[in-house]
Each structure stands twice: as C-alpha cells, then as structure tokens.
Amino acid sequence: MTQAKVRLYVSQDLAAGQTLALGADQARYLVAVMRLGVGARIALFNGRDGEWLAELTEAGKRGAAARCVAQTAPLAMPPDLWLLFAPIKKARTDFIVEKAAEMGARRIVPVQTDYTNSERIRQDRLQAHAVEAAEQCGGTFVPEVTGLEKLVRLLDDWPEGRKLMFCDETRVGEAVGLADAAPGPWAILIGPEGGFSPPERARLEAAPFAHVVSLGPRILRADTAAVAAMTLWQMALGDWR
Amino acid sequence: MTQAKVRLYVSQDLAAGQTLALGADQARYLVAVMRLGVGARIALFNGRDGEWLAELTEAGKRGAAARCVAQTAPLAMPPDLWLLFAPIKKARTDFIVEKAAEMGARRIVPVQTDYTNSERIRQDRLQAHAVEAAEQCGGTFVPEVTGLEKLVRLLDDWPEGRKLMFCDETRVGEAVGLADAAPGPWAILIGPEGGFSPPERARLEAAPFAHVVSLGPRILRADTAAVAAMTLWQMALGDWR
Numbered sequence: 001m002t003q004a005k006v007r008l009y010v011s012q013d014l015a016a017g018q019t020l021a022l023g024a025d026q027a028r029y030l031v032a033v034m035r036l037g038v039g040a041r042i043a044l045f046n047g048r049d050g051e052w053l054a055e056l057t058e059a060g061k062r063g064a065a066a067r068c069v070a071q072t073a074p075l076a077m078p079p080d081l082w083l084l085f086a087p088i089k090k091a092r093t094d095f096i097v098e099k100a101a102e103m104g105a106r107r108i109v110p111v112q113t114d115y116t117n118s119e120r121i122r123q124d125r126l127q128a129h130a131v132e133a134a135e136q137c138g139g140t141f142v143p144e145v146t147g148l149e150k151l152v153r154l155l156d157d158w159p160e161g162r163k164l165m166f167c168d169e170t171r172v173g174e175a176v177g178l179a180d181a182a183p184g185p186w187a188i189l190i191g192p193e194g195g196f197s198p199p200e201r202a203r204l205e206a207a208p209f210a211h212v213v214s215l216g217p218r219i220l221r222a223d224t225a226a227v228a229a230m231t232l233w234q235m236a237l238g239d240w241r
Numbered sequence: 242m243t244q245a246k247v248r249l250y251v252s253q254d255l256a257a258g259q260t261l262a263l264g265a266d267q268a269r270y271l272v273a274v275m276r277l278g279v280g281a282r283i284a285l286f287n288g289r290d291g292e293w294l295a296e297l298t299e300a301g302k303r304g305a306a307a308r309c310v311a312q313t314a315p316l317a318m319p320p321d322l323w324l325l326f327a328p329i330k331k332a333r334t335d336f337i338v339e340k341a342a343e344m345g346a347r348r349i350v351p352v353q354t355d356y357t358n359s360e361r362i363r364q365d366r367l368q369a370h371a372v373e374a375a376e377q378c379g380g381t382f383v384p385e386v387t388g389l390e391k392l393v394r395l396l397d398d399w400p401e402g403r404k405l406m407f408c409d410e411t412r413v414g415e416a417v418g419l420a421d422a423a424p425g426p427w428a429i430l431i432g433p434e435g436g437f438s439p440p441e442r443a444r445l446e447a448a449p450f451a452h453v454v455s456l457g458p459r460i461l462r463a464d465t466a467a468v469a470a471m472t473l474w475q476m477a478l479g480d481w482r
Contacts, residue, residue: 076458078459095336098462099465102459102460102461102462102465103457103459103461103465103469104457104458104459136462137459137460137461137462138459138460139459215481216344216345216475216480216481217317217345217480217481218319218343218344218345218378218379218380219343219378219379220343220344220378221339221343221377221378224340224343224344224468227340227465227468227469227472228344228468228469228471228472230469231468231469231472231473232472232476234457235473235476239457239458240456240457240458
C-alpha cells in the first residue's frame with residue numbers, strides 16, 4: 001500500500017503514464033471532502049492491475065483526472081472461495097457483503113432458499129458495498145456480487161470440482177470441520193435464519209461435493225456465521241495458512 | 242433450548258415453581274407484539290440458572306408474571322475469554338458487543354487507547370446489546386460489559402495467569418498464530434482503527450503474557466477482526482475444539 005490517504009476504485013485500466021477521468025462523485029469526494037488539489041497523490045485500483053500511485057491532474061468539484069505514476073502493489077487475488085448466503089435484513093446483508101470482501105471471498109452469491117423472505121436484492125448497491133470495503137481495507141481485488149440465484153438450481157448445476165462447506169445450524173457443537181478437506185475451489189453456504197427446508201436439507205446432505213461444518217456450541221446469526229466460517233476456511237485451506 | 246418462541250432475560254432467580262414479575266417493556270413485548278396471554282409458554286434465563294420453561298400467569302400490557310415450570314437447559318458457561326476492544330463508531334461498537342456475546346466471550350472490556358476517539362461509552366446500552374444477543378442466540382450466559390478502561394492501566398495491573406492475544410495489524414500476513422499457546426484464561430485485544438501508539442506498542446511487545454497473532458493477509462476492520470479473532474481462539478483453545 002501507498003501512504004496516500006485516499007484509495008479509490010476505478011474501472012479503467014491502470015498503467016504507467018495513463019491518465020484517467022474520475023467520476024463526479026469521486027471528484028466531489030476528493031475536492032470538497034478531502035480538500036485535495038492538482039498534484040495531490042492518491043491510490044487507485046481496478047481489481048485487475050494492482051494498486052497505483054496517481055497524481056491529480058485536474059481537480060474540480062464536477063470532474064477530476066489523475067495520472068498513474070507507479071504501481072505500489074501487485075494484484076493480490078484471494079483464494080477461489082465463493083460465499084453463498086440467503087439475504088436477510090438490509091443492514092445485515094450489507095454487512096455480509098462488506099465482510100466477505102474483507103475476508104477474501106472471490107465471488108459473493110445471494111441465494112434464494114425456501115425460507116428466504118426476499119425475492120430480490122439491490123445487486124448494484126451490494127456491489128458498491130464490496131467496492132467500498134476494498135477501498136477501505138487496502139484490497140486490490142473486488143469480489144463480484146452476482147444476482148439472486150435459487151439455491152436448488154445452483155445445486156443442480158453445481159460446477160465440477162468445487163466443494164461446498166455447508167454450515168449446519170442443527171449440528172451446533174458437533175465436531176465436524178475441515179480437517180480432512182483438500183484445498184481447491186470452494187464455496188461456503190450460510191443458511192437463512194429460519195434454517196433450510198427439509199427438501200433443501202436432503203439435497204445438501206446427499207450432495208457428494210458438500211462438507212458439513214459446525215460453528216461451535218452457540219447458535220450464530222447469519223452475519224456472524226459468515227465471518228466465522230470464512231475465518232475457519234481461510235485458516236484451514238485458504239491464504240491464512 | 243425449548244421450543245418456546247420467546248426467550249427473555251430476567252434478573253431474578255429461576256427455580257421450579259418460582260413465580261416472577263416481568264418488567265413493563267417485557268410485558269408490552271409479550272402482550273402487544275407477540276400477542277401472548279395467560280398460559281402461554283416462554284423461555285427464561287438469567288445468566289446463572291440455565292434456561293427455564295415458564296408459563297405466563299399474568300399478561301397485561303403494563304405488567305406480566307411467569308411461573309417456572311422446568312429447566313430446559315443447564316447454564317453453559319463460555320470459556321474464560323475476555324474481549325478487549327477500542328470503541329469505534331456507534332454502530333460498529335454495538336456490533337462488536339453483540340458478536341462477542343454470540344461468539345462466547347465471558348467479559349467485554351471497552352478500552353481507551355492513545356488513538357481512541359471516544360472518551361466515554363454508554364455502558365448500559367452496550368450491556369443491553371449483550372443481553373439481546375443472548376436472548377436471540379439461545380445463550381444461557383450473558384457476558385458482562387465493563388466500563389471504559391485505559392489500556393495502559395489494564396496492562397499495568399494485568400491479572401496473573403491470564404494471557405493476551407494481541408492482533409497486530411502491522412503483521413498482516415505473517416504466520417503468527419496460536420499453535421504453541423496453552424489453554425487457560427485469555428483475553429483478545431483488538432486495536433483501534435488508527436492503530437496503537439508507539440508507547441502502547443512497545444508496552445504490548447514487552448509484555449510477557451502477550452501473544453502476537455496475525456489475522457491473514459488483508460487488513461480487517463475492527464469489527465471483522467473481533468469475530469475472526471474469537472473464531473481463531475475458540476478453535477485453537479476454546480469450546481470449538
């Protein structure tokens with residue numbers, strides 16, 4: 001990371017000497033909030049080209065531009081981990097997306113289950129939360145937030161070779177973990193607060209790619225379970241090893 | 242746990258045949274929100290006597306009473322783990338307290354550090370969050386939230402025999418963990434988002450009771466770090482083993 005006080009996500013390519021226009025919201029933030037002017041140094045990343053130190057070449061309240069000076073960090077891809085979760089109340093859903101970005105999920109998949117209340121999500125808003133989390137936390141990668149997918153359909157079309165860590169709240173306190181699990185592409189599934197329906201549970205228990213994991217003797221809320229499960233996975237199989 | 246849909250924390254003793262008065266807020270919740278009447282069954286716990294199935298013997302909007310029928314779960318004490326954290330923005334502080342209760346901390350200690358902004362906390366409000374988390378999550382124990390304590394004073398009067406897991410954000414990605422740590426009384430310290438001051442850091446590094454731990458290669462927000470650190474500790478030394 002650079003010592004720049006501002007880190008912004010941009011969509012454009014980043015390369016030495018490249019000049020790029022910043023959006024109106026970013027310009028307002030840089031000029032009106034952070035009081036930066038032409039020549040100020042900021043950090044930029046786009047999820048592909050690592051982190052770059054850039055210098056403001058224009059700084060107006062309606063528009064700004066920056067020129068890439070030097071790469072300050074290479075792209076650091078998180079392991080190939082997806083987080084699947086059933087959207088809950090708005091604040092906790094936002095939280096789960098933020099935490100998944102911090103904890104190093106590569107893809108975030110809201111799933112619709114039989115007991116999920118929400119029929120739709122604001123994918124753009126959730127994606128913006130993932131971007132903000134990466135900006136705040138020094139990440140150079142931003143996980144993609146997909147649209148809402150039906151759990152049963154996902155399980156039917158499950159990608160070959162990907163394993164699924166299924167946090168089963170009915171097995172609280174049992175000693176089931178990742179001790180015998182192998183690295184590779186994985187997904188973590190956090191169920192809805194009302195649990196899985198009997199057909200979903202049967203489907204999950206029969207899936208050859210699924211590993212049941214218990215998250216300790218206390219019942220955790222979905223957002224807590226998401227962070228705890230990602231910690232457990234990163235320690236056993238991911239980049240916390 | 243009972244199948245009762247309502248779980249309430251009370252301060253009184255719980256024992257077979259014991260009748261107890263419920264507060265006005267609880268009565269309003271039971272009668273006006275949950276539409277319960279005399280004879281309805283609820284679950285009660287007080288942090289000392291486990292969980293009890295109780296029957297409403299009075300159910301008015303201003304007052305209610307319940308009689309203990311049978312104990313449905315013994316007291317499940319979490320391991321002897323304290324969570325020390327520097328209070329941050331209100332929503333994230335509330336969140337850390339809620340998560341500490343879910344994850345099984347026995348005591349929650351807000352600490353004032355050189356770079357902590359807040360001079361005071363609302364101890365009663367934070368304690369209420371811990372109670373609510375226990376009510377929601379089936380816990381029979383409620384961690385105590387202490388008043389704000391100065392970190393340096395805490396370290397000076399550190400209790401003999403208690404170890405301290407110090408999550409050092411400057412050692413992101415290093416392989417420092419709990420592999421060689423022994424069980425027993427512990428505390429986890431989550432620093433403020435601005436980091437520790439040089440004197441605090443020197444004090445922590447010199448403390449014979451402190452173990453440095455790294456929480457992976459990405460920088461985590463304090464609330465994420467709290468959940469991740471408690472997961473790591475519970476798996477290595479606590480009741481997730």
